[in-house]
Each structure stands twice: as C-alpha cells, then as structure tokens.
Amino acid sequence: MSIPCIEINKTKVENTCDLCLTPYCIKAANYLVESIDETVDPCENFYQFACGKWIKNAIISSESNEQSSLSQLAKHLGHTLADLLSSSSSNKIKESKAITNARRLYSSCIDEDTIEMEGIDVIMSMINKELGGWPVLQGSAWNESTFDFDRLMLKLSQYNNYIFYTVNTGVDETNSSIRSIHIRPSNLAIHNFIHYSKGIKAIQAYQYFFENFTLALTNDSSAIDDDLIDLLEFEMELFKYFMSQDQSDFRETVRTTLGNLSHTINVTFDSSNYIRRLYLFANVSVIDADIVIVSAPKLLHGISSIIGRQSPRTMQNYMIWRFMMNRAWHMPKRFRNIIQQFTHVFDGTSTEESRTITCANYVNIVMSLSVSKLYIEEYFHKDARKETTEMINNIRNIFITMVNRSTWMDSKSKTIAIEKTRAITAKLGYPDYLESDDMTKLDKDYAEYNFNLSYMLNVLSAIQLHSKASLQMLRYPIDHKEWTDISPTRVNAIHRLLRNEILFPAAILQAPLFDKDAPKYLNYGGIGFLMGHEIAHGFGDEGKEYDLNGNKVSWWTKATVNAFDKRKKCIIEQYDDYTLTQVNRSVNGEQTLDENIADDAALRQAFFAYQQWAKTHKNVDKKLPGLTKYSTEQLFFLNFGHIWCTKMTDESVHSDLVLDKHSPAQFRIRGPTSNFVEFDRVFGCKAGQGNSRVKKCNVW
Template sequence: MPVGFCFEPYRLDDDPIPVVSSVKKNVLILFGVLTVLFLFLTILLTVLLAIEKAKSNQPVPVENDVCLTPFCIKAANYLLESIDETIEPCENFYQFSCGTWLRNNRIPDDAGSQDTFYVLRTQLENNVVDILTSPLPNDTIHIKAITNARRLYSSCANEAAIESAGVDTVLSIIDHELGGWPILQGSSWNETQFNLSHLLVKLREYNNNIIFICVTSTDDKNSSAYYIRVGQSELGLEQRQYYLNESQATRAYRQFINDLALALSNDSTTIEDDVRDIYEFEKKIANFHWTLAEQRARQNETVRTTIGNLSRVINTTFDFANNIRQNYLLANVTLHDHDNVSISEVEYLRSVSLIISQQSPRVLQNYFIWRFMMNRAGNMPKRYRAIREQFDRVIRGTTAERPRSITCGVYVNTHMGFAVAKLYIKKHFDENARNQSLEMISDIRSAFIKMLNESTWMDAVSKRKAIDKALNIDEKIGYPEFLGSDNITELEETYTGYDFNASYIHNVLTVLKLKAKENFKLLRAPIDRKAWGPNAPTIVNAFYTPSKNQITFPAGILQSPFFDKDAPKYLNYGGIGAVIGHEITHGFDDNGRQFDKDGNRILWWTPDTIDRFNKRKKCIVDQYSEYVLEQINTTINGNQTQGENIADNGGIKEAFYAYQKWARKNRYADKKLPGLTKYSAEQMFFINYAQVWCAKTTDSYAMSRILTGYHSPGQFRVLGTTSNFEAFDRVFRCRPGQGNSRTNKCTVW
C-alpha cells in the first residue's frame, strides 16, 4: 500500500493517553507524507513543463507570470481591442488579429486610410507642431536652423498674411521668368517667344522635374562617387494605368486644370480647348510611360555613358546634354565631357522627344506651366487650395482638409527635418531604444546569417559573399550623431541659405531653389558611406540603402506597437524586430542582391545561384499576384511588390528565430499580458506582427496604392508571410492546406 494514503482512525473506546500519543504520531506521519507528495508532484510538474518547453521552445511559466506594468496593461488593451477570437487563426490570421479593430475603427475624414502608421504619424505630427510653436529650450535659442524652421512654420500658418499676399508673386514668376501661361492669356499669348530649352531650365531651377528627371545620385557602379541620372519623371496622375480609361480620376484631373485656370483668369475663351489639349498631350506621353513593375523588371536596360557622348547615345531631337549642362550651372557646377550619366527608360525619352517635336508651342507651354502650378496650388490662398483639395479628395477618397497646423508642420519637417529632429529627440526619444535596438539587430543579423548558412540553393562561393555582405551591413538607429552633440556646426551647415521672412510663398520658392542647388552640388561632393542618409529622424519609416549597404531606423518608428523599452520581448521582436529583418532582407531581394557589400552593382553571385534565386522569387511573385483586394475587386501586382514581399517573408522569419534564441537565454523573463494569458509568447509574437498591419482604406486610396505602391496591402503582408512560414503552423497547430497555411510554401529566405 502506498505510504501516506492509510492510517489508523481515532476510536472513542481506546485508552485516552495512548490514543493521544498515537494521534500525534499519525499527524506527524501524515504531514511528512504530504510534504513528500507535494515535493514529488512539484518535481513531476517541473519535469513535464520542461519536456513541453523542449517541444515548443517556450519559456517555462512560473507563478505570477502576468505583467501588470502600465505598458503591459496598455498593450493588452490595444491587442484585445484588435483580435477577433471568433475567427480561427489557421483559417485567416489577418481577420483573427484585426477583426475587432476593423469593425470599430473608421477612416478619418482628412485621410485616405487608417492604420498603425496613420496613428503614429499623427502623433508625431502633433509633436512636431508643438515643437515648432512652444517656447524653445534655452540651449537651442541661438541655433539659426531652428529659428528659420520656426519662421517657415509661422509663415505657413499665418493664413491672413497668405490671403493678403494673394497670387501676384506666383503670376509674376510665370509671366517674367517662365514665359507666361497661355490658358490665362487667351489668344493674346505670343508663341514666337517660346523657348523650350530655357523653359525647362527655369522650371528645374524651381526643383521641377517635368517629363524627365535630371538628378545627382550615387553611382551604382562606384558607390564612392556620384553620377548624373536621367530618366522619366512622374505624370500628373502618377501612373499610366489612370490614362487608359475614362474615370472619376481623369475627370477630376481635368476639372482641376479648368477650375484653377478660371480662378486665375479674366479671359475664359480658350480654357476649355486648352484643358483638353493639355490632357491629351499628357495622355500621349502616358502611353510610353513605364509602370513601376516594368521599371523593376527592366533595371538592366539602363544605359551608362558620359556627358560628351550623351547626345549620340540617346539620339533625340531634344538636346539633353545641353539642358543638363545648363541645369548644373544653376549651382555653379560646370560639367565635363567625362562626367558619367546613367539613362533609364530610354525608349520613353526617345518617344516623348518625338511627341514634343510634333506639338505646338501653345500646348507645350500650357502643359509645362500647368505642372508647375499643379504643385504650387497648395501654397496659395485658401480659394486656390480648395481647388487642389477637391482633386485630392477624389484621388485619396477624403472628405475633409487636414488642419492647417498639421499641414504646415509636415511641410517644415519635410524640408528642414534635421532642425526639427534636434528638438524632437531631446523631448521624445528614449535613449534605451538605441541600445536595445542594437542588440536586436545583432540577434536578427545572426539569425539571417544562420539562414544563409543553411540554405540549400546557394553555392559555396555565393553563400560566402552573401554572409560577408550581411556582416558588413551598417546600421543607423534613432538619429545622426551630430544631432545629439552640443556642436551645432553640421546642423547649421546643412541649412545654409535657409533664411526666411514672413512671406510664405517667398519662403516656398526659396526652398525649391535651395533643394535644386543642393542636389546639383552633390556631384562634386565626397561620399561618406557611413553617414546618415537624407531622411530625417522625425519620420515613421525604416530604410535599406543599397549603395551604402545600410539600414536605418529613425526615431519616429521606435515607438509602440513597434517598440517600447518596457515591452515583453515577444512584442518588440514581432514589431520592430520584423522591421529590422525586413530591412536586412532588402539587401538580398531582387534589387538589393545586385549590389555587393560595398554598394556596387556588380555580378557577385554565380549564374546558377541567380537562376535558383529567380525560381524562388517567381513563387513569391505568383503567390501575391493571386491575391485580390475584394474591396475594389482588383488583383495585386506581384511583380511590382516582389521586393517588399521578399523582405516581409524573410524579415518575419529572422525576427522569430532571433526571439526564440533570446527566449532560450532569458527563461522566465517575458511575462504574459493580462487578458491574453492563454496565448504563448510565440503566438503573441505573431499577433503583434499582424496587428501592426491592420488597415482600412477608402476605395480611391486603395486603388492609388495598388497602382503606385511597392508594398502589398496590409492584409496580404500578414497572410502572405504567415502562410509561408512553417513555424506559424506549428505555433498555432495549423494543418497544411488550411486557409492560412499554404501547402506549397514560397521561400526565398
């Protein structure tokens, strides 16, 4: 009989003294047996939990393993308000993770979408406005760049002054510098004064790249130098697809031209004909415009030459070489015959040059000035801004204008972001984010290198070079060092010439000229491959730069739900960790893989490895090309989005494997969230990853993003990645072939 389960009972007819002694003895025996039993069960439970942990790689749960810190309560709240537990995760993980959020959130009237990025950007934009309007800290009052950033904001926010100034400044530039706008002048416009070359140079002086771009970029064959890049520019409606059929967008575009001309002119006799001719001219150009997918597929068709040979190589009636020389002279940069030029979309440039040669001066002058005015309408008094706003509402599906304070804050942050960031990081950035992010980057990079080592489709030579490239990725976190320094020299030099007054339109025109000159001057500047890039820290985004082999995580994105210093690590790895993995993987997607560890576009993989990569890439392209955005009944362009899809699929795996490794080293460290205790840490990793991509968009905005965006809609960023990942199936016990589990999984990395 097992010890501890049977003892003699107390009887009334027994001798009292012996009985008392016997009872005491039996109680002691019972206590001992229970103690042994408790210890045995504790050991047994620990062993069983350890076995289960070994199976699932989960930390062993312990007593009081619920996190009740303010952050954990907040995180639990936003996740509980997002997930829909009536949906089976293995059937549709996006609906499971976002179903409740989708029901309870609405798209703001002044935006085309509502998602995590909108929330974070709105928060950041409000912080920027506060920075630009609140009293300055004493140690920043003397910084000229900050003073001028605040002046620029004040001039933008002073609507009374903008109304008082009217449109005379803009119209004066059109008449005296750009040759007039025929649509406003009717039959009195004198076409004998038309000079296309002069017009294009003057427009470029105001930072307008119309019909074609002419910019300074890092030389893709020599990342230690710059070269001149020439290619197609954007259309008024951005993409060719808009011009293929008459639609609400094309009608709104023509209405925009018509209404702006009517608002500026006393002579409406030719407006209707001029609007038609402007649109028809652009429609002809659009026929030859390369889509984003075509540009990505035909990268290798770029032609490399020199300024001296440019006219012979491109062979058009328009003198591109002379135009480019004149552009650079705007910044006092004299071009030499041996200066390198990269030409993309050559067929487009030749076709458009022919179209231009066949057009009347009136049509050309009308079109180029229209494109200039299309962008200036937003800088003019309210009645003209309202015309632009009506067009934007059709394209984005909005029903209201953004607050003027936000519009002005965004404008200043766009053009003087480093001055804004000097104040932002002091007030809003937690330095803990840098140290923790560095640790995560190290872990995730190691996970990617392990994946490289275990890949079966790369040969040894290509694999070794890929690992070398991964090890040499340069990381930038938060902000550039000079912003955290008391030495303000670099900040002041960055904004030399940014001297503003109370006139908003004057300040806008000054900014345009400065930006154009800055780009042209780069051609003769040295390249610091370790320097922070052009994007300011006050942005909710992250970047991979092929020419630098550099990943950048600005301060603006290092906040919840992507990152918080007090968050359980499964949330951080599922948030910013997946972003880190995404950016690392960009170095090895269909574009990034063409650049070596030093940022040079060369053939550094063997042909066999490239061929096997392309086969795997095709699986991703085909998978995403099958997704249909039911909201607008439109198929996703798998070719156009392939780079981002490859990065998403690689990034989530690297972050997950890195988290697993962290969890094995830090057992018991991650506690569960209140109300979500039934979910394992690994399940919470995926839930937070998916919640980041919960999104609602207007139909117009959704169509615009599909036509012009490199990223898949949020739901497919969730469904595509999780359906390809075996670990997701294991964590949620999904059967292959269920709605959220592909039988034939696509794997590049």
Template sequence: MQNSLEIGGTPTIHKDRSPPSWKVFLILFIVLVGFLFISTFALAIWFGMEQNKSNENDICLTRICVEAANNLLKSIDETIDPCENFYQFTCGAWLKNRKIPVEDTSETTFKVVKTQLTNNIIDVLSSSTSTSIDESHAIINARRLYASCIDEEAIEMENVNVLLSFINTQLGGWAMLQGSKWNSSTFNILNQLLKLFEYKHSVIFNVDTVVDDQNSSANVIRIGQSDLILGIRSIYERESPITIAYRQCIHDIVLALTNDTSMINDDINAIFELEQRIAKYHWTIAEQMAHVDESIRTTLGNLSHTLDVNFDFVSFLRHAYGLANVSLMDEDIVFINEIDFIRNVSSIINHYSPRTLQNYLVWRFVVNRIDQMPKRFQMIKQNFLKVFTGSKSQQSRTIECATFVNTNMDFAVAKLYIQKYFDENARNQSMEMIVNIRNTFIDIVQQSSWMDPISKSKAIEKVHAMIEEIGYPDYLGNDNLTRLETDYAEYNFNSSLMSNDLIILRLNMKKNVQMLREPVDPRKWAVAPTIIDATYTPEYNRITFAAGVLQMPAYHKDAPKYLNYGGIGTIIGHEVTHGFDDFGRKFDKDGNRIPWWTDETIKKFNERKQCIIDQYDQYTVTLAGTKLKMNGSQTQGENIADIGGLKEAFFAYQNWVRQMGTEENKLPGLQKYTPEQLFFINFGYMWCSKVTDELTLSYILQDVHSLSQFRVLGPTSNFDEFDRVFGCKPGQGNSRVNKCSVW
C-alpha cells in the same frame, strides 16, 4: 426516570450494550474526520490564494503592458480561427470598429503614433525657450517657416501676387491667363525646362544626381522619365470620373486667376491631350522593375549619340548643372533610365505648339504650389482629391504645416524633437536587436541548401559590412550645432509662405546638383528622423530606422521582447533581407552593382522567387464589385523581405529566450496566448489598415508593397513555426502546403 448519557452523569450498565471503549473510539473518529475535512478545505483555500498570487506574478502589469493588451484586445476577433485567416483574427475587431477620417484616405494602427509625432513636431516648432539650440539660425528659420505656413490671414492678404510675379518674370507668363495676348515668339522649350529645373521641377524628363551603382564612391547624373499627375498611364487611356475631375480642377484654378476665358477650354483640352500622349509611353513600376538591368551607362560626350533625339540633352545638362556652378566634362558619367520613353516623348513634343507646351509646363509648376496659395485654391484641389484618392476633407492647417516644415527642414526639426521627446534607450536596445537579427540571418544563410559555398561566404561578408543607422544622425545628439548651422546656412525666410517655398525649391536643386562633385558619405542620412519609416539603401549597404518608427506598436523600451521582436524586429529583418532580394542581391558588400553570386545560385534563387511571385499573383480584392488581382512581380522584392523578416525576427526572439533561460510574463486579459503567439499577434496588429477604394486601386497599380492584409497572410502562411505555434495544419486557409521562401 430513564437513564441516559448526559454530560456529568453516570451511564446505566446493561449486559446487552456495546462496551464503553467502542463508543469513545467512534466519537474520536468523528472528531478526527471533521478536523481533517476543515484542514483540507483551509489548505485548498490557501493553496488557491497562493496559486492566484503565482498567476499574478506571471502577468505583466506595467503601464506599457496594460496599454498593449488593451489595444490587442480591441483588435482581435476570436470568432476567426487564426489558422484560417490570421489577418482577420488579429485585425477583425479593429476593422469592424474603425472608420477612415474624412480628412484622410486611410486609417492604420500607426495613425495614433503618427498623430502624436506630428503633435510633438507642432509643439517644438510653436514653442521656444532661451537655450542655445533655440537661438540657432537653423531653428529660428524652421520656426519662421512654420509661422509663415500657419498664418492663413497673411496668405489671403498676399493672394497670388508672389506666384503671378514669378510666372510673369521667370516663366514668360502663362498663356492660359493671357488668352490671345500671349506672345509665342519668345518661347524656347529648353529654356523653359531649365527655369523649372532651377526650382527643382523636372517635368517630362527627370534629371538628378545619384550614387554610381558601379562605383559607390562616386556620384553620377541620371536622366529618365518624370512623373505624371494622375500617376499611371492606364488612368489616361479612357475617360473616367478622375480624368473629368482633373480637367475641372485645371479649369477652376485658371478661372480663379484670370477673367480672360476666351481660350480656356481649348487650352485645357490641348494640354490634357499632350499629357495623355506623354502617359502613353510612361513606364509602370512593374515595367521599370522588369527592365532594371537594361539601363544604359554612357558619358556626357557620347550622350547625343546614345539617345539620338532632337532635344539637346547635352546642352540642357551643362546649363542645368551650371545653375549651381558645377561645370560638366565630357567624361562625366550619365545613367539613362526608360530610354524608350525619352526617345518617344522627345519626338512627340516637337509636334505640339509653343502655346500648348508652355501651358502644360507652367501648369505642372502651379499645381505643386496650391498648398501655399489662398484657401479657395486649396478647396479646388480638395474637390479633385475627393475623386482621385477618396479624401473628403483637408487636414488641419497645423498638421499640413508641420509636415511641410518637417519635409524641408527635417534635421532642424529632428534636433528639437530628440531633445524633448526621444528616449535614448530606443537606440541602444534597437542596436541589440539588430545584432541578434543579423546573426540569425547569417545562420539562415549558412543553413541554406540552395546556395553554394562561395555565394554563402560573400553573403555573410555583406551582412557583416552592413551599416546601421538608428534614430537620427549622431551629430544631432550632441551640443555642437556647427553641422546643423552649416547645412541650413542659406535658409533665410520671411513672412511670405510662397516666397519661402521658392527659396526652398532653389536650394533643394542646388544641393542635388552640387552632390556630383562631393565625396560620397555612406552614413549621410537621406531619411527624415521625424517620420515613421525604415529603409535599405543598396548603394551604401545601409539600413536606416527613423526615430519616428521606434514607437508602439512597433517598439517600446519597456515592452516585452515578444512584442518588440514581433514589431520593430520584423521591420529590422525586413530591411536586412532587402540586401538579398532580387534587386539588393545585385549589389556587393560595398554597394557596387557587380555580379558576386554564381550562376547556379542565381538560378536556384530565381526558382524560389518565382514561387513567391505565383503565390501573390493569386491574391485578390474586390473594389466596387470588381475583383482585382495583385501583381506578384511588382511586389516580389517587398514580399521576399516580408517573409524573411518575419522568420529572422522570430528565430532571433527564440535565441533571446534561450539566452535568458526563461519566458517573459504574459499580457493581462491575454493569458491564454503564449509569448510566441503574442509575437505573431503583434506582428499582425501592426499591419491593421483601412484604405479608401481609390487609394487601394492606386496601391495595386503603383506600389511595390503588397496591401496590408497580404503583408500578414503571405509571410505567416509560409512559416512552419507559425503552424507549430498555433497548431495549424498545412492546407488550412492560413497555411500553405507548398511553402514559398527565399530566406
């Protein structure tokens, strides 16, 4: 029987074997190594679990963070290098997957916000409770106006009776509807323009009341060119699908109003030729900006001598302001814009027959009433808009009516909206951001190498004096309805939409005319709270942020600061910078347009401005196979504000982080991106946009803002901190070697 080491047995002893103590040591060693391995493995598992817990703690998982992350993840195209094209990086997937709705001309990241805002307005105008607000005169009439607008059956039953009655009794009829029966002997162009002015229509010449830019405590009269239906003169210079569709629109509208077609074609050709002649002298936006310092300031007593035209502007102004019981004096200030247009057009209208002039003036009134007319007229307009703007279908009637009421009774609508939907935290947090961004702008001014001490000091004074308005006027936030009731005391509507529209037009004229004798209130809102907008008003040195813009992707009270600063923060910075762009810089801290910079500082400013103009001149887009260049001069004010606003918001965010002593949690699914990178990503995402070719062309020719992609590419390519954050090298597609910057 062979002896072996068995549990419980006794080992056989041989002289040539290892001593028993070595064997025990070997067994213990093996056991110890196994224990250490198991312990290490368990420790690694535990450490990994703890690390995952730590990583989870670094991620923001609130509803707002998850929603924001989802939107950004669906927008970013990670196949694009952010250093090559940051707009395509932030918006590439969004652009690929979004389509322009058939009833619209664009699709933007703000569209969801706008839709929700409009739906909220529809809600508050459609429903009512038994509160004192709902029983107020202003609110009752806002809802009555909305009800008359959505009642399409009543609009069809009324047909065009109210409109035709107005044309016949107030405008002397319409020659195109009456054919050879129209009597030209009663026509007087001054009287016709006065009647249109009474209903807030400034045709050919524009007349309104504005703040005196040299004395911001008073109002003055301003005259200049009116608008063109097709927007700009270049469209009138050659035959195109737009001009053909426009004449067809006139033809179809007139044909829907009369059976007398004996002179319709000749009449349409004549009024189109008149409009072409007027357009020939019409100033473009770029020309207006280039000659802004050439506007003329005179008095009513000297106006005839200053203009030296046949049209009696003095008599027109006296009668126009008399419509609202405002008597003019010879000493009243009159501000003249586009004086060459006024002189040339005053001359040419004398060469046209009363019939052509009357046809054109009445047409300009009728075309603006189409949305209040029966459906068949709206469809004619839509056929024209399909060619003119690319819109393939109408908006729903409820959306159109909510917009109509919000435009004309904005503060009554806002009262209902803020009571039900607006979060007061938005005002408080936005104010904190404004303070931080204004302080950052002051730091930028102090550190500037091109401003002299005197100009720096006055610039800083202007920043400190800047008025900020957030959300809505203060009086809408309390239970006192006195101000609201006073503002809308004369708004008394019925079930007829056309009648209500005429009431609004006359009241709007009266308000503007009576401003001439009213004291200037720098805090009087001129922006509807329930729209998505922000403005800078140089005459008041005031920045205004409507309640509608304080929503994602620009802002949310629970969003990380890097998103809010990359969103509404850049908008705040943009508006602050407007006080120091090529136009805003000409107004002092009190809103007076007087020189307050030294000549040397102005010279250096212009050098920096020119760099930006040259940069944006090089941007191009291709429409229908044609490459079109941007107009850097036309957009330079907005470009300066875009570039400055991005910098101010970013530096303000960095200051906030330093004050807090820690960075915020990242977004789920986007952990690879730092908070600073997410600041820029949300900035880019905010400007994702698709626009029809027709509207894009209109923007290029008429808008003072750059196209959306250049509002992202321009500012980021000029910012050293963007290069640092994304590791870009100057010379890459999204990083300029010679960066342009004013602020």
C-alpha cells in the same frame, strides 16, 4: 522600489507574479485586447483574428485615406512636431539659426490670414516675369515668338520641376564610392491617375481640375477650353507612348560622359549645354569627362519627338501647368479646395488635414534635421539605440544562419551573401551629431535658409535651395556616416542598396513597433520584423544585383539564380491568388515580389531571433494582463499582426493595388504566416487550414 507580487486563487485571478504591470505593458495589453477578435480561429484567418475588433471600431476621418497603426503613429508625430515648432514650445535646446528658421517657416505656413491676403500675387508675378507667362490666362495677348523651350525647361529645373527629363546627382552604380550625373524620363502628371480606373474617371477628374484651377485665376474663360483640349491630347500622346514601350526599354541604362552625351541620346535640345547651365545655377562647374548615367535613352528620344510636334502655346501651357500643380497645396484655400476635389477621386479624402499638421510635415521635409534635433531631445531615449542595436545584430546573425541552411544556394553564393550580410551598416535613430549641444554643423547645413512672413516666397526659396543642394552633391565626397534619403523624423525604414545600409529613424522606433520598456516579444514582433525586412531587401530580386560595397555586380552563380527563380515563381503565384474583396481586385504577385520576399524572410528572422533571446533569458519576459491565455510566442505574432491592422477607403485601395510595390496589409500578415511552420506550431494549425498553406513558398 519593487512591488511584491501576490499569488491569489489561480482559477479566478491572474497571478500577478507572472504579469508585466509596467505602464507600457498596461498600454500594450489594452491595444491588443481592443484589436483581437477571439470569435475567429487564428488558423483560419489570422488577420481577422489579430485585427478584427480593431477594424470594426476604426473610423477613417475625412482628411485621411486610411486608418492603421502606422498612420496613427505618423499622425501622432505630426501633432508632436507641430507642438515643437510652435513658438510656445518649451525645449532645452539653445536656439540656433537653423531652429529659428524652421520655426519661421512653420509660422508662415500656419498664418492663413496672410496667405489669403497675399493671394496669388507672388506666384503669378514669378510666372509672368521669370517663366514667360501662362497662355491660358493671357489668351491672344500671349506671344508665342517669346517661347524658348530650353530656357523654360532650365528655369523650371532650378525649381526642382523636371517636366520631361529629370537630372540629378546620384551614386555611380558601378562604383558606389563616387557620384555621377543621372538623366532619365520624368513621370507624367496623369500617368498614375489613368492607371487607376482605366482612364475615363481619371481623365474627367483631371480635366475638371485644370478647368476649375484656371477659372479661379481669371474671369476670362474664352481660351480655357481650346487650351485644355490641346494640353490633354499632348499628355495622352505621351502616356500612350510610355505604355507602348517594352519594360526592357525602361530598364536600359547607358554610361557615357558629358562630352559624349549628345551622341548618346537623340533629343532636339542641347542636352550637354542644358546640364552645364543647370549645375552652374548651383555654382558647380561640370566638365566633358564627368560621368553621365542615362536611363531609358530610347524613351528620351521618343519624348523629344512628341515635344517637337507641339505648338509653342501647348508647350508653354503644359509646362506652367505642371509647375502650378506642384504649388497648389501651398496656395490660398480656394486652390487647395480644388486640388482636394481632384485627389478625392484617387484617395477618398474629402477635407484637408489640420493646418498645423500639414505645416509641421512640410517643415519636416524642408528642414528635417532641424526638426529632428527638436524631436530627439524631447522624445527619444538614448537607451533605445543600444537596445535596437542589439536586436538588429541578433536578427542579422539569424539571417546568416538562414543563408547557411538554405538548400538552393550554392557554396560560392552563400559565402558572398554572408560577407554582404556582415557588411550591412545599420543606422538607428539619428546622425550622431544631433546629440551634441554644438549647433555649428546644423547651422552650416542650413546656412542659406532665411525665411520671412511670406509663405509662398518661403516655399519658392526652399525649392531652389533644395535643388541647389542636390546638384552640389556632385562635388562632395561620399560620407558613409551621413543620413540621406530619410530623416530621423520619418515613420519609415529603408534599405539603401548602393550603400549596403539600412536606416531606422527615431520616429519609427516608437510604440507599437518598439519601446525600451516593452517585453521583447512585442519589440521583436514589431520593429524586429521591419529590421528583418530591410536586411532581406539586400538579397531579393533587386538586391541580388548589388554587392557588399553597393556596386551593381551580379554575384550569384547561374545555378543559384535558376534556383531562386523557381522559388520566386511560387511566391508570385501565391500572391496572385489573393483577392481584396473590398474592391474585388487581385494582388499583382510580380509587382509586389521583392516586398513579399522580404516580408516572408522578415517574419522568420524576427521570430527565430526572439526564440534565441528567450533561451538565454528564461522567464524574463512576462505576459500581459488580460492576455495570459496566450504564450509569449503567440504574443509575438499578435503584435506582428497588430502593426498591420489597416482600414482604407476604396479609392486608396484601388490606387495601392495599381501603384504600390507592397501587398495590401492583410496579405502582409497572411502571406508570411501561411508559409511559416513555426506559426502553425505556435497556434496548433494544420496544413491546409485557411491560414496555413500546404505548399509553403519560401526563399529564405
């Protein structure tokens, strides 16, 4: 039933005929009113204008490193998943084995009494029986003659712990229709931490972490100090070697076969035999003709040389330590407290998040499709897929127009770019089979998952199952309908260059980014921006190296590349000039380039797509109560700003500036808006004001 609107004295009361008064519009009006700081001129500082009040009132809880619209969405998702996984959760789904085991894993995770009672027996038994023990705990009783590097590396790899060399099944970059074996240097445990604060603070925290962790395992501390010194010296040698290498060494790739691998990489272990045995663990037989893609072969050799100079004791200590580091969050409370103290240095958190959310998020990683089945049945409206499909098609068409109108791209490159844009596959929400009541495929996907009351046994089992499944992909044909790399219950979106596809999970198609009942200016300013962002990734500094089939092919002409390089230089310099006053540190324009190009293009795509929609749907979008002074175009920008409202700990800001490829949130707003003449028009800004650059930097 429609409710008639009543127009009362316009000077005193809002005209309800022009207002959207649905429950969602009331909600949206509230969050925007509580976010905007109207004492700030949007032309001077749009981030502060859009987010000032929100930032002032935002409180970062002790278990978080930030407060933002997206982190709130993720936290809400965690509570939702915990409710769905609890035994008391009511749902319409006939319980399948896959769902039952997801619930069992969750139950074992939240059962802290059993975790404390079980203690460390399970994991220590495994280390002693399967991995050769841990010298730092055994002191002089450990026999170094038992050390077998190849065997230990293989065993740890089966638990998805690739300490020095990472092996995985991946898509072949030169032919994206087939899979191949990939090998590359693994990340160091301390690598990112040392970057954080020029080493001193990081090394001290790392040292205390190791000491406190091992002391919690033994009453005999006599061997700890010497072993710790050797371990740190070894890892620092690896770190210094990594830092001394040219970036081109990291980017180098060599295509070979398994039969020729030993002639391709110069390492001190039998690399071909290691890979054969690793895949055999997953019941996959590999042959000499199998393609192997080697990344950074020079570094693989350098790592091997450093390893060869270490004592068996140092190697055993280090490799087991790396294994234990990755298990610490799953251990009893005293060990979780120790790793919490360590991570506090880098993210500012001081307590664990709620156990129910921790466990729900963990199950969402291990059995994501089971969790997604529960989620979409209860919380995702099917109409959302229809509407977001229409949105993404509109935004795609706008990008094609932008390519056509570009003045720097030659006609040959434009033609291929448009073909690639049209060929992009958009996956929205979830894989189709999750809609069905037939659980056959879901149960088949998780057929080997059988969990019990022991949480640590469940964790170790899940790791091995994941490792096997990843390796087994080598013999599976590529199915372009499958969802990989991201689950429907993730608050994120991705562009997969090797498939020329973009994915938007059900969990991100939620307010304030999207709602099926929201005015279009909110949806285009929210999820529309992310849609444009992911499309643009196919045409940035990295995306330009992949064609419409996902093959690594340089399809831009030399003239187009040269013109692009001039434009990207402008963007690099723009972001290099941004300083985050919270920590008095500048943004790295080179590091964040691809994301900045995508952000800049995304805002244009989303805005022009909304404009185009509005032209054919005149007076359909109504304004929000309490915000009638703003036009629908201004409300588009306000919701865009709101989704990036963020407050972070100093530690987390430091870490992100060093490690994240995205610019800090305030510059994800300021950068694109300051380059956009339509933003200036909508808010009446003049070029040269604080939020409007005279020299606009644009690629698209």
